[in-house]
Amino acid sequence: MRRILIIDDEDDIREVAALSLESVAGWQVFTASSGADGIRTAHAERPDAILMDVMMPAMDGPTTFREMQRQPEIANIPVVLLTAKVQGVDQRRFAGLGVAGILFKPFDPLTLAEQMASTLGWS
Amino acid sequence: MRESAQQQSALQQLRQLDTLKDEFISTVSHELRTPLTSIRGALGLLSAGVLGKVDDKAANLLRIASSNTDRLVRLINDILDLERMESGRAPLQIRRCSLRDLVTQAVDTMNSMAQAAGVNLEIVPEPAETPITFDGDADRIQQVLTNLLSNAIKFSPSGSSVRIRTGSDGNNLVLQVEDSGRGVPPDKLETIFDRFGQVEAADARQKGGTGLGLAICRSIVAQHGGTIWAERNDFSGKNTSGTTVILRLPRHMAAEQAAAALAPPECAILVVDDDPIVRQLVGEHLRRNGYQVIETSNGEQALQIVAKQHVEAILLDLYMPGLSGWETIERLKKNPATAEIPVVILSVLSPSSRTADVPQLVSTAQGWIQKPFNESLLLAELGRVLHPGSGPGRILLVEDDEDLATVVISSFQNAETPLGVTLEHAASMAEAEQICAADPPDLLILDLTLPDGSGFALVDWLRRQPKLRALPLVVYSGRELSEAEMSQLRLGPTQFLTKARVQPRDVEDLVLAMVRHIRTPTGDRA
Numbered sequence: 001m002r003r004i005l006i007i008d009d010e011d012d013i014r015e016v017a018a019l020s021l022e023s024v025a026g027w028q029v030f031t032a033s034s035g036a037d038g039i040r041t042a043h044a045e046r047p048d049a050i051l052m053d054v055m056m057p058a059m060d061g062p063t064t065f066r067e068m069q070r071q072p073e074i075a076n077i078p079v080v081l082l083t084a085k086v087q088g089v090d091q092r093r094f095a096g097l098g099v100a101g102i103l104f105k106p107f108d109p110l111t112l113a114e115q116m117a118s119t120l121g122w123s
Numbered sequence: 124m125r126e127s128a129q130q131q132s133a134l135q136q137l138r139q140l141d142t143l144k145d146e147f148i149s150t151v152s153h154e155l156r157t158p159l160t161s162i163r164g165a166l167g168l169l170s171a172g173v174l175g176k177v178d179d180k181a182a183n184l185l186r187i188a189s190s191n192t193d194r195l196v197r198l199i200n201d202i203l204d205l206e207r208m209e210s211g212r213a214p215l216q217i218r219r220c221s222l223r224d225l226v227t228q229a230v231d232t233m234n235s236m237a238q239a240a241g242v243n244l245e246i247v248p249e250p251a252e253t254p255i256t257f258d259g260d261a262d263r264i265q266q267v268l269t270n271l272l273s274n275a276i277k278f279s280p281s282g283s284s285v286r287i288r289t290g291s292d293g294n295n296l297v298l299q300v301e302d303s304g305r306g307v308p309p310d311k312l313e314t315i316f317d318r319f320g321q322v323e324a325a326d327a328r329q330k331g332g333t334g335l336g337l338a339i340c341r342s343i344v345a346q347h348g349g350t351i352w353a354e355r356n357d358f359s360g361k362n363t364s365g366t367t368v369i370l371r372l373p374r375h376m377a378a379e380q381a382a383a384a385l386a387p388p389e390c391a392i393l394v395v396d397d398d399p400i401v402r403q404l405v406g407e408h409l410r411r412n413g414y415q416v417i418e419t420s421n422g423e424q425a426l427q428i429v430a431k432q433h434v435e436a437i438l439l440d441l442y443m444p445g446l447s448g449w450e451t452i453e454r455l456k457k458n459p460a461t462a463e464i465p466v467v468i469l470s471v472l473s474p475s476s477r478t479a480d481v482p483q484l485v486s487t488a489q490g491w492i493q494k495p496f497n498e499s500l501l502l503a504e505l506g507r508v509l510h511p512g513s514g515p516g517r518i519l520l521v522e523d524d525e526d527l528a529t530v531v532i533s534s535f536q537n538a539e540t541p542l543g544v545t546l547e548h549a550a551s552m553a554e555a556e557q558i559c560a561a562d563p564p565d566l567l568i569l570d571l572t573l574p575d576g577s578g579f580a581l582v583d584w585l586r587r588q589p590k591l592r593a594l595p596l597v598v599y600s601g602r603e604l605s606e607a608e609m610s611q612l613r614l615g616p617t618q619f620l621t622k623a624r625v626q627p628r629d630v631e632d633l634v635l636a637m638v639r640h641i642r643t644p645t646g647d648r649a
Contacts, residue, residue, distance in 0.1 A: 016164030023173045028161035055153070067630065070165060085149075106160040106196055109167040 003026045007038035008053035016109060018053030025113030039067060042074040049120055054083040062097055078120055152203045163192045171322030181535040201335040207265030208342045215260035215346055218399050222255040222289050222296055229268035247288040251530045255291050257374040262345045270336045271300040271368050298370045301356060306364035312353045316341045327484060349371050391415040396440035396469060397423040405438060413616035422446030429461050435593045436509055441470040449480060456487055465489040508567060509593055518634060519564040521555045534631050550626045552581050563590050566637055571600035582612050595637050598632060
């Protein structure tokens, strides 16, 4: 059973995404509402992967990711970004980061787990 | 002088309006998607019975809510797509395409929808012996095809066929999608291509379309220099009707069209290679590092492009059909207008080879990259060619906030700087101009959060100085910039950073990476 950390400042999206991964894929889910919180939880729980929103106040997705990369205990956890920003220029920003993948909002709750697994190369 | 100032001001206002519009659409699109994510997620889960079975009536209502949410999402996507295309913010990625492959792919994509509707998709084979190829943006043409097929399927009765015919008439390819639906009334044949110009108001609701599909198709086809129109079918002797949508595209783009479609920027690198994979790879490496790129597959077009616009450097393949690399560089160097453009040879041949006139090429060209290459080699050689010079790299930081300047400067001083860069500081635009005019730096870090927008003015000034036009630039801004704003701020390889999103250390990492591309350790050639 996979263990996933979801980081998103929007309560409703956290809830729906968590429910999707839990009930459709049977994965275990932890949530965090900010980049800082997410980093703490990543250390505490060492999830198999992190699903992270891009636009968040204080520390956004890319900044949080870079910070995670500087912390050896969590630097190897693959990160999938979740974003509503679908314009080309925005995607280019993410291209050089080194995240495992990018998924777009709105997502299909019935296939979110499948999409994540596919991006991460899980069977 | 006064007139010119007025013109400048009017131009500035237009740019600001353009930027506002661009930002507005981008922000609205993002803001709409966020609540829709929760709605779609919640409805999808409920509807699928994930939280327990729901009775039929409830299930039906959920289905209605869910499918309309999807429709809203498609609408937002289409609006954004159409707006970006029509404002020129979505330039085409032109490659040589195979019509047959694109049609087959489109049919594969739409097969399940067709089967569900009981409609048969039939490809009528090309009469031509050799497959029809053309220059176009494969993804966009794919978008047109699936759109046309989707319409045809939606309006076809069960048990009927939708036929796709392909052919060419000399210089154009012709594609027809034919259905046997109820047909479009003659007075609506043109208006269906307008935004929200569906035949009947009920169509949007019943068929789930957004009303923008054909408008988007028309926009894409127009960008390719083609035309699209609809005709009623006249099946003589039969009692059926139906519509045929016809699309005609030039197979080969004229050089101007190709250049225009690629939205040529002011300060670009021209990549000339007949292998589309090489072009794509090089293009990706360069763009990722802030360069603007123009691609072409042949020498003739390369010469036409440089005749019409300024390029900073040319990456030139040697073995190409038509005008070879050898002939192309000869012509470039013979023409005084283009002789000064640095040329970097991109070839499987080694620069130390004694065959194929290589020694002569080595002395004519300004640089050489042997295939296969990697990203660092490509950038190092290009950087070396574009920014000749030696000694430690000089970086100019343009920052009027003293505290911030101190932070950046000290982070550079404390960092490892194996190449030894020197960092200068200008606290105002005037000071920056003075320094740049006296002794051009190798790289500029520009803080854009200045109240009067004079960062833009500085970049405009720099762009007018021949020695500074291709200056590598790191723009450091307080908020995310729109594409329009970014295109106004580009000089040479330009990178954009947003303050809230980066630490000073990121700026330093990036700047050092860029300087490494300009300066190799003294005595070495990259």
